[in-house]
Structures are given as structure tokens and as C-alpha cells.
Amino acid sequence: MRLLHTSDWHLGRTFHGASLLETQRNVLQEIIDITRERQVDAVLVAGDIYDRALPHVDAVRLCNWALGELRKTGATLILTSGNHDSASRLGFASALLDSAGVHIFAEPARMLEPVLLDGGDHQVAVYGIPYLEPRMVMDELQVDRASHEAVAGAALTRIEGHLAGLRQQGSPVVSVAMAHLFAAGGQGSDSERELSTGNLDVVPAHLFENFDYTALGHLHGRQRITEHIRYSGSPLAYSFSEVNQRKGVWLIDTGAEGITGYQEAILSVPKKLAVLRGDLADLLADESLEYAQDAWCQVTLTDPERPADAMSKVRTRFPDTVVLAFDPQGGKVKEKSSYSERMAKATSTAQVCSDFIEHVRDRHPDELERELLDSVIRSTREAQVSK
Structure with a gap:
């Protein structure tokens, strides 16, 4: 079977105030074309489908269009929620969408319900892990520490137990985990929202070592943590720190023996x-x-x-x-001095005004500006004298 790994669409995001909706539509069309032309069996979207918890209606329409077009290719769609998504909104009607070949993992309760893909001589079991906010899920996952490592570890332990039972049924099973988090060794960029402070968001990569492939989201640069643990990155650059990144998606081939190959598909740069x-x-x-x-x-x-x-x-x-x-x-x-020090040394109204202008814009008033200042000061004094 062939899987396509993408993530971090951030539908509805702007670039320094400029709308990216049309650009996002164009790059999603590329992903749709790759899915069709490369005969992809399943598309994995590892979180941050939207840029905000309450997405604009145009972003929702774009998502609806993209999922519909991807589904028309015949590919199964599997999505997990990210830290930018609202789990309850993204997961609305997920039970109904399962029957349409669109599987959304937005709640921890679904983690032990993998999507099983039939590869003929093997099965591919895709376990979706939604974004786990530690304080929100620590009780449900029965951990006593509010850290991303703790909740991710508890979730993966449960999944590995379920996977072991699945493999006892006899048919070869290729295991795939999807998660939205900061894996140790990953390289971040300026456009990602920090999950927590003090490096409490970093999750050790070895937690995923028992899976044949791990499709990660959150970091916007496409990269490999290990051969079998990868970030697809965002399909577009969302900050200038991404200027040298090559955007794309990963294509993963599976067989009865496990992962049989990787390919990269590079996306064009609209702007x-x-x-x-x-x-x-x-x-x-x-x-x-x-x-x-x-x-x-x-x-x-x-x-x-x-x-x-x-x-x-x-x-x-x-x-x-x-x-x-x-x-x-x-x-x-120039000798650095505070604004108060400048004011203390000023010997005239004109110097006060001149120093203020230089302080706020790092440049002295030019000749025309000095003439204007002198004119205003002179007019003010004449008005005071006439009173």
C-alpha cells in the first residue's frame, strides 16, 4: 500500500496580514494531484488542519472542498487534531464520516480504534493520536505528571497493547502512529505555537520505536527524526524562518515485511x-x-x-x-543614553523636540523638519504672549 503523510495545513492563516486562502487552495490541489497520480491508498494529515480553534467560514469551506476532492481519488483519509484545532469542532460527526472513508481522531477515546487498511498480504493499522493537552487528559490517561512526555507515553503504552493483540490474529500488520507533538531532535521554526515553556513539550522519539512508521505534525520543516519517524512539515511557509525549507510530503510504501520504501514529493512555491x-x-x-x-x-x-x-x-x-x-x-x-537623560541635558525647547524625534526614529530632524519645529515653537510663544 502507499500512504501520503502531510500535516499543518493551517487553513485560514494569514501571512503578516495578507490572506493565504487562494495560495492554500493551490497547494492543496497539488496534494490532491499527487494523491491521484501516485495512486495513494491513504492520506494521513497529522494535525493543525485549521489555524485557529474557531476557524473562519472560508477556511471551513476550503477544508470541506479539499477533503471531498481527496476522497474522490479513492484514498482513505485519516486526520488527527493539532494544538491549533478545536477537537470538538474538528471531530464533529466523526462517527458518521467513518463510513465515508474519512476518519478523524480528535478525542483520546478513539486512540484504540485504528483504521485498518487491507493491503492484500498484510494489513496497515493506523493509530491516530489527537493532540494531548497534558492538564486536560492526565486524569483520563491516569498519569500524575502534567507533561507531554507523560501523556504521550501513557497513550502509546495503551496503543502498543492493542497492537500486540491485533498481531496475534495472524495476518502481518504494519503499524503506523500519527501524533502532533514536538519530538526530541526536531528543528522548529518561528511559525509554530509553543506547546509549553521550559522544554516541557519535548517528547522522546524512542517512545515511537515499536511502530513501523510514525507520521508527526507540529514542526513546519519537513524532516526525519529517524528513518521511521518523520515530520511532513507544513505545505506552505508561514514565517521567514522557513525561507530555506523545501516544502513537500512523504510517500510511504508498505508490504508484508513492513515499510518497503520512502519517496518525497516536492510542492511548488506559489510565492x-x-x-x-x-x-x-x-x-x-x-x-x-x-x-x-x-x-x-x-x-x-x-x-x-x-x-x-x-x-x-x-x-x-x-x-x-x-x-x-x-x-x-x-x-x-553614538553614545547610548536613555530618554530621561536626554531630556535632563536639553537646554531649549527646540532641543527637547529634536531629541524626542531622534529617540523614536533613530535619525535627527532634517533641515525642513527643523524649520517646521522652529515655526511651531515660535507660533506657540507668540500665542502665549498675546493672551
Whole structure:
């Protein structure tokens, strides 16, 4: 049999305020095409189908379309909830959807009800583990420590017991676990919501060593923890920290002897990301940056003084700049002082105003601005005298 592993669709997410719905539709169409063309038997979506617990109606419509089109390929669909999903909303009508070939694991009670796929000379047992919030499930799983390692360990122990009973029935069983968590050894990115503080969210990878394959979600970079434990990553980049990631899905082949092969299917990049750094004039003139003119851009200007109207000037060449930062380099090193210290040293109203402007934008007022300040100060004084 052939499985496709994807995750972290985050339907409804925006990119620095810009809608991604149409881009998400396009990349989901690619996954649908891969499912059909590569003759995939089951699609595994390991959590974070939506970007928020209460998704926008357009995101729900997009999900409905995607699942319908995937099901038309003949593939069985298996989804687990992620930390961005509402388990109760995602799992609505899951018992009814089972009969339609769409299996949703959103509640811990379903973990011992694997989806059994018939491979002829073997079965594939897919155990879906929904996102387990430790304090919400620790009593149900009978653990005394509110950590991701504790609840994941308890869940997997129960599943392994069920799997052992299944294998005693005689037919070869290839075991697959699906989970949404931070496995030790994984590389994160800026677009993932932290599960907990102080590394309490990290789950040891060895907990999954008894499964033939583990399909993980949560980390947005496609990666291997071990040969049989993998993240598919998100199908789109959701932060500039993902600029160098190659987005895609994993294809996993099974046989009576277990996992027989892995393939990667690379997804196209609907809109590139560009991280640019340099003086404003250099960035606007550099011919090698032509590729960034149609990309989402994160720009850091290194001019010694912050340029006036910087964003507008940057966007004359890079119109889709969504992040602009400043890191002045070179020039005369200025003595750092607090705003209160500046005010204490000021000897005139004009200097107070000038120091305030420099403090908030890291640049002295230019000649025209100084003339305007002087005019306002003079008018204010004349008005006070006339009273």
C-alpha cells in the first residue's frame, strides 16, 4: 500500500496580514494531484488542519472542498487534531464520516480504534493520536505528571497493547502512529505555537520505536527524526524562518515485511520568501535581487541613520515587503543614553523636540523638519504672549 503523510495545513492563516486562502487552495490541489497520480491508498494529515480553534467560514469551506476532492481519488483519509484545532469542532460527526472513508481522531477515546487498511498480504493499522493537552487528559490517561512526555507515553503504552493483540490474529500488520507533538531532535521554526515553556513539550522519539512508521505534525520543516519517524512539515511557509525549507510530503510504501520504501514529493512555491539586508540605496540598485521583486520580503536596513519614509522607498522595488527592520551599521558610534537623560541635558525647547524625534526614529530632524519645529515653537510663544 502507499500512504501520503502531510500535516499543518493551517487553513485560514494569514501571512503578516495578507490572506493565504487562494495560495492554500493551490497547494492543496497539488496534494490532491499527487494523491491521484501516485495512486495513494491513504492520506494521513497529522494535525493543525485549521489555524485557529474557531476557524473562519472560508477556511471551513476550503477544508470541506479539499477533503471531498481527496476522497474522490479513492484514498482513505485519516486526520488527527493539532494544538491549533478545536477537537470538538474538528471531530464533529466523526462517527458518521467513518463510513465515508474519512476518519478523524480528535478525542483520546478513539486512540484504540485504528483504521485498518487491507493491503492484500498484510494489513496497515493506523493509530491516530489527537493532540494531548497534558492538564486536560492526565486524569483520563491516569498519569500524575502534567507533561507531554507523560501523556504521550501513557497513550502509546495503551496503543502498543492493542497492537500486540491485533498481531496475534495472524495476518502481518504494519503499524503506523500519527501524533502532533514536538519530538526530541526536531528543528522548529518561528511559525509554530509553543506547546509549553521550559522544554516541557519535548517528547522522546524512542517512545515511537515499536511502530513501523510514525507520521508527526507540529514542526513546519519537513524532516526525519529517524528513518521511521518523520515530520511532513507544513505545505506552505508561514514565517521567514522557513525561507530555506523545501516544502513537500512523504510517500510511504508498505508490504508484508513492513515499510518497503520512502519517496518525497516536492510542492511548488506559489510565492517565494526573501530575506534582504543592506543599505537602502544598495538594495534598490542590486541587480541580483530581481528575484525578490515578486516575493514576500523581510528587509533589514543597515544605513547609519534610519532613512526617511523607508517603507515607501523599499516598496518602490519590493512591493510585498511585510517586515521592515533597522540595524544601523557604520558611521559615528553614538553614545547610548536613555530618554530621561536626554531630556535632563536639553537646554531649549527646540532641543527637547529634536531629541524626542531622534529617540523614536533613530535619525535627527532634517533641515525642513527643523524649520517646521522652529515655526511651531515660535507660533506657540507668540500665542502665549498675546493672551
